[in-house]
Amino acid sequence: MSSVICQLAGQWADHWPALDRGLQYGDGLFETIRLDSRGGMPLREYHFERxxxxxxxxxxxxxxxxxxxLSWQQLSIPDGATGVKLLLTRGEAARGYAIPAIPAVNLQWQFFTSPEWRWKSKPEGLVTGVNPVRLGNQPLLAGLKHLNRLEQVLARxxxxxxxxxxxxxxxxxxLVEGCMSNLYWIKNGTIFTPSLAKAGVNGVIRRWLSAQRSILETEARLDELYQADLVFMSNALNGLVPIAALDGQSLSQAPAALAELRALQSELEACF
Amino acid sequence: MSSVICQLAGQWADHWPALDRGLQYGDGLFETIRLDSRGGMPLREYHFERxxxxxxxxxxxxxxxxxxxLSWQQLSIPDGATGVKLLLTRGEAARGYAIPAIPAVNLQWQFFTSPEWRWKSKPEGLVTGVNPVRLGNQPLLAGLKHLNRLEQVLARxxxxxxxxxxxxxxxxxxLVEGCMSNLYWIKNGTIFTPSLAKAGVNGVIRRWLSAQRSILETEARLDELYQADLVFMSNALNGLVPIAALDGQSLSQAPAALAELRALQSELEACF
Structure with a gap:
């Protein structure tokens, strides 16, 4: 299933205004949210924080x-929805980049049913490669889940x-992240993840993970991954998934590190 | 006046679909076009080229x-329109970044009446400053007028x-450009402009200018501007305009360089 409900300057609607700044400039934000079986949002604090x-x-x-x-509280969750994408923009305004002092915010909730979560369907791990698209460095936008996503479109x-x-x-x-995921590796019992000071999205699971374990943010290059005991990724829908192969080369899945990942997977899934 | 007409997967409409990829990802392009007094598009070859x-x-x-x-040819230009913004997206598709093989393109034409052109209203030149927002470097998108414009929103x-x-x-x-313009300077009779290999928009007037004169693309820093004989900017709506001041300091407007700019302004205005 897939359905979308919009709220335009406070009014419910099923379309979108043509002169919305989200469309004109990507002037807005989004969140991709996994729901629990009762339609609840277990990691809401992390979504709303970002x-x-x-x-x-x-x-x-x-x-x-x-x-x-308030909009979320007014919604009725459609049957079968396992996820929802929230999108929010600065609404309509006069032509030009200048920000209106009091924006008439437009938002939408797109409900969907996910295919089986990746952490279940790929327990042995993901097949990956290094993307030829390099992310641009923009500290002012780094970490945010904003609507300027052409780099991800090209990367995909x-x-x-x-x-x-x-x-x-x-x-x-x-190293920054995956196209749709954050990235981590374990070496000698320490969990590392790339710094997102200049690029990337600071994912919900990444911040949840940092609340469960000590995670070391670092500037690192590809060779760190080949020397790691285990490499894994996360995203809001797919949970925590190991990487099996990178550009045709198998990556280590050392037993102690893999056991740690399995423990984290269990702790995360217990939230849903 | 301001009005917008949309064409969604070929069908004329006055709204926009909520799941359009232009809104979801900024997956599209735009052109800001100055019209002549008969509603024509004198620099169309430069708009369509980009x-x-x-x-x-x-x-x-x-x-x-x-x-x-074809869409342009079918339009009737509203009375009083002096400009039009064309916006084009990859339309609606299944959730996710992956590009549909055959997109159902959505486009819109937003007609407007400009305030008086800047080249007329500011003959003595623009008051400018160095923007604290630094552009990210992304060679894959550099030069294009795409819908990911959050940097410009922050800069404005x-x-x-x-x-x-x-x-x-x-x-x-x-140096790259202005927030809404391209940038040039004249030194000893040579016209320079920053390279747009890594960032920036390759403007219509910038390319028109390159067809009229020899323009040297260069990697340069701010101090070049303080040493120049004349600094000027261009954009599709405002034409060619000198810079009078940068961060409170007057810039040179040497007579020979200013005469060259006035000649270029006349040649450009003769197109409209």
Missing amino acids: LQQGLQRLYFPSQVLDQVI QAFQPGWDESLMLDQDDL | LQQGLQRLYFPSQVLDQVI QAFQPGWDESLMLDQDDL
């Missing part, structure tokens, strides 16, 4: 988050046959 | 340009009172 950071960095009024929460198009995911480097060939 | 480059780099089918031209918000425009540098502090 949304609030995005709203602040993009100069939205702070009360917009309250509008979003560059997938080779058989890839489940791909690894994104930045313009300096530093 | 659009075609964008379509190719974003993996649209090549015949999409023909759809755009950073304008100081009294600025007509601002100068954008990249992450390495190299």
Whole structure:
């Protein structure tokens, strides 16, 4: 199933205005949210935390988050929905980049049924490769889940046959993330993840993970992954999944590291 | 006046679909076009040239340009329109970044009446400053007028009172362009403009200018502007305009260089 419901400057609707700034400039944010079996949002604090950071960095009024929460509370969740994408924009305004002082925010909720979660369907791990698309460095937008996603569109198009995911480097060939996931590796019992100071999306699971374990943010290159005991990825829908292969080369899945990942998978799934 | 007409997968409409990829990802392109007094598009070859480059780099089918031209030919231009913004997206598709093989392209034409052209209203030149927002470097998107414009939204918000425009540098502090314009300077009779290999929009007037004169593309820093005989900017709506001041400091407007700019302004205005 898939359905979308819009709320335009407070009014429910099933279409979108042609002059919306989200369309014109990508001037907005989104969240991809996994629901539990009762239609609840177990990791809501992490979704709303990032949304609030995005709203602040993009100069939205702070009360917009309250509008979003109120809108969510008014929704009835369609039967069979296992996920929802929230999209929020600065609404309609006069032509030009200048931000209206009081935006008439538009938002939409797109409900969907996921295919089986990747952490279940790929227990042995993902087949990946290094994406030829390099992410641009933009500290002012790094970490946010904003609507400017052309780099991801180009990166997805560059997938080779058989890839489940791909690894994104930045313009300096530093590791950042996956095309749709965050990236981690375990070495001698320590969990590492790339710094997102210049690029990337600070995922819900990435922040959930940082609340469960000590995670070391670092600037690192590809060779770190080949020397790791285990490499894994996360995203809101697919949970925590090991990487089996990178550009045709099998990656280590050392037993102790894999046991740690299995423990984390169980802790995460217990939330849903 | 301002009005918008949409063409969704070939059908005329006055709204926009909520699941359009232009809204979801910024997966599309736009052109801001100055019309002549008869509603014609004098610099159409430059607009369509950049659009075609964008379509190719974003993996649209090549015949999409023909759809755009056909759509343009079917329009009746509203009275009083002096400009039109064309916006084009990859339309609706299944959730996810993957590009549909045959997109059902959505497009819109937003007609408007400009305030008086800047080249007329600011003959003495623009008051500018260096924008604190640095552009990210992304060679795969550089030059295109695509829908991922959050950097410009943030940059516009950073304008100081009294600025007509601002100068954008990249992450390495190299000159790129203005927030809404291209940038040039004249030194000893030579016209220079920043390279757009890594960031920036390759404007219609920039390419028109390159067809009229020899323009040297270069990697340069701010100090080049303080040493120039004349600094000027261009955009499709405002034409060619000198810069009078940069961060409170007057810039040179040497008579020979200014005479060259006045000649170029006349040649450009003769097109309309």
